[in-house]
Amino acid sequence: MINCTPLGMNSFKNRCIDLDFSQLNQQHLCYDLIYNPSKTVFLNRSEQNGAKIQNGKKMLELQALEALKILGVFVP
Numbered sequence: 001m002i003n004c005t006p007l008g009m010n011s012f013k014n015r016c017i018d019l020d021f022s023q024l025n026q027q028h029l030c031y032d033l034i035y036n037p038s039k040t041v042f043l044n045r046s047e048q049n050g051a052k053i054q055n056g057k058k059m060l061e062l063q064a065l066e067a068l069k070i071l072g073v074f075v076p
Helices: 041-048 057-071
Strands: 029-032 052-054
Touching: 029 041, 041 052
Parallel strands: 029 052
Antiparallel strands: none
């Protein structure tokens, strides 16, 4: 499941999507595009029910790397 809403950041920091988290388990991966804070309410609730979690930091890093490649600043 992917959260791509602003819920969990800044003025929405203590908010979360309306979801029955009790349905989640270790077979689920919950991904939040938010990276600050590193663990949002969405990720905390998902993890508490056994789901694997990932925040958006890695995606941000990969996007930056691709942008540098496009600009010709970075060549792997």
